[in-house]
Amino acid sequence: MSRIEATIKNVGVMREKALIAYVMAGDPTLKASAEIILAVERAGADIIEIGVPFSDPIADGPTIQKSADRALLNNVSMADVLNMVKGLRKETKIPLILMTYCNPILAYGLSAFFKEARRVGVNGVIVPDLPPEEAKDFLPLARRNLIDMIFLVAPTSTPDRVQKILKAGSGFVYYVPLTGVTGSKLTGKDDIQKRITALKKLTDRPVAAGFGISNPEDAKSIGAAADGVIVGSALVQIIATAAENPDYLSDLSTFVSSLKTALKPAS
């Protein structure tokens, strides 16, 4: 069992749900991102997804697009992010996942990327524009380097596609509860719970849901069915205030701990 899968399952043993927090590397600066990641961990995140900025993020809504633009103004590259992870590994043991698009990985070099990702301590990779059909070159390299390739299941995925995705991926199954991009508005939570419950019956791997989960209420209701929730745009929005808000880091920590509290059993 991979480190990511074990982490989510261990959290489950405590009758909690895992909080997976997304942070864009390089927004507002690369140095600040490392501090943000450690603060988010201290505030209760179980796993961190680190965004590697791409100029044309077709699966992302305006919040993460703008965050990527800010990071790119700082010239943050894949090599920089891998180097940041290397530094972080001196201070944290929690699973770290890189989330980016195909092109920055291909530009770095597919084989070199997985080798270096392993060397610096990356545990998983999420590539939203890479369906399992196109992942043939990625999967053996990921496996050889003990890195989880995490694939997304959408509300539009047909049963045969769900099977294909479950077979290709490892770590956890990323369930997208809505048709839309990151940061969209979440509606129909009862229906989402049912769909997550149905998905969980098809796999032994944990199921975590993300896209549109923006507050503790959402986290609680989705977490009632899923093994974990992923929160991105809502965190990025707080980080986006960094320039004018000297307390953004403590605001962020407060928000993250409110999310984590919502994922614990009521005491």
Next chain:
Amino acid sequence: MALLPNKKGRFGPYGGRYVAETLMPALLELEDVYQSVRRKPAFKKQLSDQLKHFVGRPTSLYFAERLTQYFGGPKIYLKREDLCHTGAHKINNTVGQILLTQEMGKKRVIAETGAGQHGVAVATVAARAGLECEVYMGTEDMARQALNVIRMRMLGAKVTGVDTGSRTLKDAISEALRDWTANVRDTHYILGSVLGPHPYPMMIRDFQSVIGQEARQQILRLEGKLPDLLIACVGGGSNAIGLFYPFLSDESVKMIGVEAGGEGIETGKHAARFATGSVGVLQGTMSVLLQDPNGQILQTHSISAGLDYAAVGPEHCYYHDNHRIEYTSVTDDEALAAFHLLSKQEGIIPALESSHAIAHLSKVVSAYRADQVIVLNLSGRGDKDVHQVSEIMGWTGTEIGEDA
């Protein structure tokens, strides 16, 4: 020649389907529907009726006698896609895709547009089909192609400006893909060029191949032989592949695709992917891109909104690598000179996109003998560019300046 693309939508290493999972089922459905109807007599009849009576096909293959005399060399024929309804080849594809939309029972169509010609062509067929239509367009392109924005609105389409990135075609495609991701259940995305995920590059090539099929028959009738050279401009590459495709097995026919050289390759301000690009994935397909060493997509530049894009269609990449098609570029200034040349020699105001093909023609024409034949795809007319060109020339308002 092997049938391309393969089942996975690959032209050699290029193509594929690099999209979010949410869109995968829609792409598979589109492919299924397209494959099942394309050979059905009823569909073929509907399509050919519309191409004939609504679009105005076949378009003429026009012997450009004065241009031929001007150059003093080979016979030059223009495939007059500028005479299509709405003013460019783009409508060949949209009449096909609107039939597929109706076949799939979707109620809304969306599109991206650069020069606005594709947007107008989508708004046109959507109006005729009674479907809701939204077109995404970069705000930079809205400014330089204002006439087409007005046309789309007159046709009942909603035009949504895209203010991210370089505010041109690439950003419009990203926004259209995001809309499609959110509304995929009731919306069909009518992509306008041989770009994006499979099956778009294949399907759009097929719809545009009517250009080359007609041209091939016409030139055989007019000249009793195949042409020696075909020339077309290449943005995404739909008009070029449309003309070239039916000639690919004719080994004697040379083909040249002309990209936008902008202010010159050496300035970095261009959209000549084959000049300085490298392999990568953008907006659903693997092709040749203008990107930096970190895989970030570079901003492009061209006088022509329709050629101002960082990637080129995957099928073109394949024929570039195997040398079946040659690719080159001309600058903004050369395209502008060609725009004026054709207007004055032939009484045809060409689109700035098509002017790139004419500009390259003027460079290579001397290598051909008088008994040889060149066919150039005049992909669109220049009405949309009148304002932009008049500004460049300083012909503003009622104060008409020096003659060009």
